[in-house]
Amino acid sequence: MRFLTAGESHGPQQTTIVEGVPAQMELLEEDINQELARRQGGYGRGRRMQIEKDKVKFLSGVRHGKTTGAPITMVVENDDFKHWEKIMGTEPLSEEEAEKVKRKITRPRPGHADLNGAIKYGHRDMRNVLERSSARETTARVMAGALAKKILKTFGIEVGGQVLTIGGIHSAQTSYSSIQELQEKTEASPVRCLDPEAEKQMMEAIDKAKADGDSIGGVVQTVVEGLPVGLGSHVQYDHKLDGKIVGAVASINAFKGAEVGIGFEAANRPGSQVHDEIVWDKEHGYYRSTNNLGGFEGGMTNGMPVVIQGVMKPIPTLYKPLQSVDIDSKEPFKASIERSDSCAVPAASVVMENVVAFEVAVSFLDMFGTDNVDRIRRNFEEYVQEAKEF
Numbered sequence: 001m002r003f004l005t006a007g008e009s010h011g012p013q014q015t016t017i018v019e020g021v022p023a024q025m026e027l028l029e030e031d032i033n034q035e036l037a038r039r040q041g042g043y044g045r046g047r048r049m050q051i052e053k054d055k056v057k058f059l060s061g062v063r064h065g066k067t068t069g070a071p072i073t074m075v076v077e078n079d080d081f082k083h084w085e086k087i088m089g090t091e092p093l094s095e096e097e098a099e100k101v102k103r104k105i106t107r108p109r110p111g112h113a114d115l116n117g118a119i120k121y122g123h124r125d126m127r128n129v130l131e132r133s134s135a136r137e138t139t140a141r142v143m144a145g146a147l148a149k150k151i152l153k154t155f156g157i158e159v160g161g162q163v164l165t166i167g168g169i170h171s172a173q174t175s176y177s178s179i180q181e182l183q184e185k186t187e188a189s190p191v192r193c194l195d196p197e198a199e200k201q202m203m204e205a206i207d208k209a210k211a212d213g214d215s216i217g218g219v220v221q222t223v224v225e226g227l228p229v230g231l232g233s234h235v236q237y238d239h240k241l242d243g244k245i246v247g248a249v250a251s252i253n254a255f256k257g258a259e260v261g262i263g264f265e266a267a268n269r270p271g272s273q274v275h276d277e278i279v280w281d282k283e284h285g286y287y288r289s290t291n292n293l294g295g296f297e298g299g300m301t302n303g304m305p306v307v308i309q310g311v312m313k314p315i316p317t318l319y320k321p322l323q324s325v326d327i328d329s330k331e332p333f334k335a336s337i338e339r340s341d342s343c344a345v346p347a348a349s350v351v352m353e354n355v356v357a358f359e360v361a362v363s364f365l366d367m368f369g370t371d372n373v374d375r376i377r378r379n380f381e382e383y384v385q386e387a388k389e390f
């Protein structure tokens, strides 16, 4: 299974094409819309989210509520496009018209893609970079992820997530009794955090950052439960699922890294306090008494929950201006600002769940087949039994 996204932030729509989705799977637009709505929420977002009401439209690959096996095309309209039709037009403009409508950008924001993209592609108007580097694209990635979540759910695999820190404030309550509890409690929290005291402080920190014209980042966690042993493979570097997940997470806008299980903390402990001991019983088969390694050994799942943390830097567009250089005049200036989010960590935690879900679903289908849901189920169930008795 693979996907491509296309679309500009203020263009007409976001488009995602996913190829390799098994046939005969029940799929409704509502399955995708639920994830899109989750991504739009979260405390700290700017005015753009009041304009957009992200709803998917299926354009191919789904018929009467079921997948056909053909590529699935999904689109979400950008409601903001109506304010940008001229600026984002595709027809050529005279120089005079261009001056009037283009809202040319010549002042790069430190921390955004503006300057690097402009130099690389030769754009004197950095809007040509901004439009595609914008995290509006995460709408398209969430469409693919929501489809992946649906595939995983069909086989009893659940994905959840929580915010661990925002602006240096740590959640002191990160454990939960079931993934359903994690899903329900984080859904009820404006910052997707399990700790009510930390939630309050995080919201205050977001308010303060906004009042100061600043922005803040944080750390988010994604968990996947119900996985079989052996997704991914040790036999080739690019089959290692933990590596693919870390790469995918680091590709989310503003994400600067990802860790698996206890991650960087493993450097501080002796091996005896890192590696998860192996046990077996008739009911569960093989499992581990701890899960420090976050469900991975040798690039393969070991049957324990997959646990990944991702770190998001503070948002680059600041109302408190940072020093930069105008690419036309070469004069220094202090950036003047358009609207922006002051913290998108809660929204980004939803994006990360979906990005992880996609990588896991690809490995799942690689292992059990991609054509037909019922055949995949037979392969999966037979293998789960085999692994238990192994």
Ligand SMILES: Cc1cc2nc3c(=O)[nH]c(=O)nc-3n(C[C@H](O)[C@H](O)[C@H](O)COP(=O)(O)O)c2cc1C
Residues within 6 Å of the ligand: 046, 111, 112, 113, 133, 134, 135, 138, 252, 253, 254, 255, 315, 316, 317, 339, 340, 341, 342, 344, 347, 348, 351
């Ligand atoms: C959900 C989400 C919302 C974001 N909102 C903004 C925003 O409003 N303003 C901004 O400058 N950056 C925002 N970003 C971050 C930028 O898109 C990102 O920093 C930029 O594309 C440069 O890429 P890099 O930070 O990965 O190097 C957001 C990121 C995410 C995941």
Ligand SMILES: C=C(O[C@@H]1CC(C(=O)O)=C[C@@H](OP(=O)(O)O)[C@H]1O)C(=O)O
Residues within 6 Å of the ligand: 009, 046, 048, 049, 052, 133, 134, 135, 136, 138, 139, 253, 338, 339, 340, 341
């Ligand atoms: C549109 C979304 O996020 C956007 C991501 C973003 C950026 O620079 O990454 C900048 C802002 O866009 P605008 O300049 O239109 O206000 C955010 O609103 C979205 O998440 O759907």
